[in-house]
Amino acid sequence: MLLIDDLHASIGDSEILHGVSLEVPDGEIHAVMGPNGSGKSTLAHVLAGRDPYEVTGGRVIYDGVDLLAMAPEERAAAGVFLAFQQPVEIPGVPTMYFLRTALNAQRRARGEEELGPVEFLALVDTKRRLVDMERALLDRAVNDGFSGGERKRNEILQMLILEPRLAVLDETDSGLDIDALRVVADGVTTLRGPDRSALLITHHQRLLEHLVPDRVHVLAGGRIVRSGGPDLAVELEAHGYATLDSPAVEPRTASAGTASIGTISTGTISTGTISTGTISTGTISTGTISTGTAR
Amino acid sequence: MTAMTRPATARRPPSGTGVGMGVQVPERAREPEWLNAARRQAVAWVDANGFPSTKHEDWRYTKLDSVLALPLAASSGRGAEDGPGSVSSSDLPTPQLGVPRIVVVNGGMVPELSTLGTSLPGGVRVESMAGAVRRPEGRFQQLWTRRLGGYPHALRALNDAEALDAVVIDLPARTVVEDPIEVVFVSMPTGDARWSHPRLIVVAGARASATLVETYLSVAGAPSVTNALTQVELGTEAELVHYVLQGERTDSFHFSSLEGHLAEGSRLSSRLLATGGRIGRHEVDVVLAGEGSQVDLDGLFLTGAGQHHDNPVLVEHAAPGCTSRQLYKGVVTSDGHGVFNGHLVVRPGADGTDAVQVNKNLLLSERAEVDTRPRLEINADDVACSHGAAVGRLDPEALFYLRSRGVPEREARAVLVSGFAHEILERFGSGPIRRHAEELAAAAGLIVLDEDHCSSGAVTAGTVHPGRGGRAQ
Numbered sequence: 081m082l083l084i085d086d087l088h089a090s091i092g093d094s095e096i097l098h099g100v101s102l103e104v105p106d107g108e109i110h111a112v113m114g115p116n117g118s119g120k121s122t123l124a125h126v127l128a129g130r131d132p133y134e135v136t137g138g139r140v141i142y143d144g145v146d147l148l149a150m151a152p153e154e155r156a157a158a159g160v161f162l163a164f165q166q167p168v169e170i171p172g173v174p175t176m177y178f179l180r181t182a183l184n185a186q187r188r189a190r191g192e193e194e195l196g197p198v199e200f201l202a203l204v205d206t207k208r209r210l211v212d213m214e215r216a217l218l219d220r221a222v223n224d225g226f227s228g229g230e231r232k233r234n235e236i237l238q239m240l241i242l243e244p245r246l247a248v249l250d251e252t253d254s255g256l257d258i259d260a261l262r263v264v265a266d267g268v269t270t271l272r273g274p275d276r277s278a279l280l281i282t283h284h285q286r287l288l289e290h291l292v293p294d295r296v297h298v299l300a301g302g303r304i305v306r307s308g309g310p311d312l313a314v315e316l317e318a319h320g321y322a323t324l325d326s327p328a329v330e331p332r333t334a335s336a337g338t339a340s341i342g343t344i345s346t347g348t349i350s351t352g353t354i355s356t357g358t359i360s361t362g363t364i365s366t367g368t369i370s371t372g373t374a375r
Numbered sequence: 376m377t378a379m380t381r382p383a384t385a386r387r388p389p390s391g392t393g394v395g396m397g398v399q400v401p402e403r404a405r406e407p408e409w410l411n412a413a414r415r416q417a418v419a420w421v422d423a424n425g426f427p428s429t430k431h432e433d434w435r436y437t438k439l440d441s442v443l444a445l446p447l448a449a450s451s452g453r454g455a456e457d458g459p460g461s462v463s464s465s466d467l468p469t470p471q472l473g474v475p476r477i478v479v480v481n482g483g484m485v486p487e488l489s490t491l492g493t494s495l496p497g498g499v500r501v502e503s504m505a506g507a508v509r510r511p512e513g514r515f516q517q518l519w520t521r522r523l524g525g526y527p528h529a530l531r532a533l534n535d536a537e538a539l540d541a542v543v544i545d546l547p548a549r550t551v552v553e554d555p556i557e558v559v560f561v562s563m564p565t566g567d568a569r570w571s572h573p574r575l576i577v578v579a580g581a582r583a584s585a586t587l588v589e590t591y592l593s594v595a596g597a598p599s600v601t602n603a604l605t606q607v608e609l610g611t612e613a614e615l616v617h618y619v620l621q622g623e624r625t626d627s628f629h630f631s632s633l634e635g636h637l638a639e640g641s642r643l644s645s646r647l648l649a650t651g652g653r654i655g656r657h658e659v660d661v662v663l664a665g666e667g668s669q670v671d672l673d674g675l676f677l678t679g680a681g682q683h684h685d686n687p688v689l690v691e692h693a694a695p696g697c698t699s700r701q702l703y704k705g706v707v708t709s710d711g712h713g714v715f716n717g718h719l720v721v722r723p724g725a726d727g728t729d730a731v732q733v734n735k736n737l738l739l740s741e742r743a744e745v746d747t748r749p750r751l752e753i754n755a756d757d758v759a760c761s762h763g764a765a766v767g768r769l770d771p772e773a774l775f776y777l778r779s780r781g782v783p784e785r786e787a788r789a790v791l792v793s794g795f796a797h798e799i800l801e802r803f804g805s806g807p808i809r810r811h812a813e814e815l816a817a818a819a820g821l822i823v824l825d826e827d828h829c830s831s832g833a834v835t836a837g838t839v840h841p842g843r844g845g846r847a848q
Contacts, residue, residue, distance in 0.1 A: 128779050129778075129779070130775055130779075131771065131775065151778070151784070152775065152778040152779050153778045153779075153781050153782060153783045153784065153787075155779075156778070156779055156780055156781035157781050161779075162779050164776070164779075167776070168770075168772045168773050168775075168776040169773070170773045170776065170777070170791065170794055171794055171795070171798070172793070172794030172795055172796070172797035172798055172824070173790055173791070173793070173794035173797070173824060174824060177790075177824050178777075178780075178790075181777075181782055181786070181790060182777070182780035182781050182782055183781075185780075185781045185782045185783060185786065186780075186781035189781065189783075221794070222776075238780065242780065242781070
């Protein structure tokens with residue numbers, strides 16, 4: 081299904097992924113876990129084709145084709161879905177319209193018949209019940225005034241309607257209460273099948289209690305440092321990422337407030353030049369990081 | 376109620392934006408002396424003051440050169456009776472919104488194309504100037520002459536001088552007109568005569584209420600110049616919902632003004648959709664004269680290649696406890712130029728004023744340009760006034776969100792633009808007026824976000840790409 085091979089990715093001048101390799105076979109659910117700043121979200125965005133990230137090396141093969149050569153909408157039509165960590169508001173565009181436009185755009189791209197309004201309404205009605213969403217919410221603009229939990233449910237609803245072959249969930253579990261967490265887990269389970277796979281990107285083990293993955297990979301410092309079975313997640317939860325015995329994990333030397341970044345791979349930070357909360361140009365000996373690029 | 380027609384009169388070409396514009400006094404035998412005197416006075420005003428140049432504060436961004444290069448002659452009224460080449464019912468928007476529909480061609484009301492109907496509540500009068508001018512009470516004279524000598528600029532005076540007809544809608548106290556009253560203004564040049572000066576006068580008595588739709592079209596022939604003036608006078612607690620659909624040809628020139636005078640507790644809602652005109656300038660000039668009166672002004676301008684849309688808005692809070700809301704949105708593509716020039720004035724003593732003025736613009740190309748000037752002038756204490764303006768491009772995060780769901784980039788851009796416009800379009804209600812507005816917007820390249828989710832996924836929007844070039848002041 082998905083082969084990621086020695087993937088290098090940068091934003092601006094900073095390389096964030098330093099050679100990620102992993103493989104998700106058909107029908108399997110894999111988890112990618114890692115500390116903040118390890119490159120988890122970058123990996124998710126690169127898979128979806130987000131703009132500011134530049135792939136500088138390696139390859140991603142999805143269903144035998146070069147995923148990185150495809151536009152975001154082509155990836156979606158081919159069955160790749162990214163559940164956003166922070167779903168975007170689209171004022172003025174009703175959620176129902178958004179859903180139908182997306183579904184029919186994908187169907188058109190695949191040469192399938194568009195879904196008429198009646199069939200579409202029936203489909204949405206079935207799926208929204210699975211994620212416990214009120215119909216009234218869907219008449220509102222996309223994520224406009226939605227709570228955090230409603231936004232995540234909306235992501236899962238979209239996933240259920242679009243029925244991707246590969247779902248990538250970028251920290252969809254963060255900030256969710258137990259009910260919403262179950263909605264996410266059930267959503268992925270509903271889609272589960274021999275022909276569908278999922279990549280769960282998460283900081284915590286919480287989601288994995290509801291949704292047991294086939295494999296767990298640990299991403300740290302822009303590389304996969306360990307892979308294992310579901311037990312690895314339990315181990316990480318018990319001992320934390322700090323105990324990971326891996327040369328790939330960089331010491332986090334920056335002081336509090338400078339944002340933890342996986343991009344400082346060599347060199348030292350000259351003292352006193354980084355003020356709290358901002359990173360100014362030229363102060364890091366390995367190169368230039370301009371304000372706003374660090375996460 | 377026959378439309379008065381007169382032959383186009385040849386005039387000297389304008390000598391520039393100064394005095395002596397060559398406007399002649401059109402003496403009309405059938406008009407009363409006070410009206411002829413008023414016309415002479417208006418012409419004298421134009422002669423003394425000239426046409427506005429970009430040195431005038433309210434005309435800073437709109438050059439009249441290309442308009443004044445055309446002969447100043449007014450087109451004569453031509454309706455159904457004029458045979459081939461005239462305006463016919465197939466030129467008019469369908470479906471008719473209701474009854475009555477009044478059709479005005481080159482400023483003259485055309486009875487053959489109008490349906491006044493018998494369904495209007497008792498006492499409501501819809502008539503042309505020919506009828507109104509004969510009424511003994513002098514009301515028409517009072518309305519016509521109220522602003523004499525106090526013109527903000529020459530075009531307003533020119534309407535007084537040249538309007539060959541007027542549509543007068545008179546709503547007696549406590550009448551409620553359920554169906555929208557539709558007035559369709561058609562501009563159709565006749566030979567070298569390009570100008571028309573439509574005039575609409577609406578008077579609502581105490582607690583009367585009605586809905587009025589003005590549609591502006593230009594048909595066939597050379598580029599026309601429309602110079603329209605609508606005067607609205609609302610009595611105590613009267614209510615008027617007013618729409619302007621400006622869909623003239625993109626090689627024509629459109630100037631229109633709405634003058635509103637609001638008595639105590641009355642309420643005016645006026646919504647503009649402007650898509651047409653090489654220059655399209657819709658001016659709003661509202662005085663909140665009575666305590667507790669309220670005005671809501673919404674505007675959407677879709678400005679494309681070679682187009683210039685100017686939106687001067689003046690709201691005057693002249694009494695205590697009045698409320699005003701302004702929300703104007705612009706979508707500017709290609710080398711289009713949009714202008715919002717909003718001026719809010721709170722007069723001394725207008726305590727308890729509650730005013731909001733907002734202008735937001737979307738620039739969709741490198742060459743697109745917007746000038747926005749929201750201005751507040753507050754001369755009273757105890758007021759709540761806010762204003763804001765924004766000029767921006769499509770949100771890249773939202774664009775990626777749509778694309779990540781499979782929506783191709785071009786369509787995704789069109790959806791976002793429509794979402795931006797939706798906030799104004801949804802204020803056009805849910806009935807036939809909304810559909811007219813949506814058709815007009817669609818013809819200008821906007822896709823319509825159907826509330827029933829029934830619209831097809833087809834994209835009709837033209838080339839849209841992110842750009843910059845906005846100026847906010």
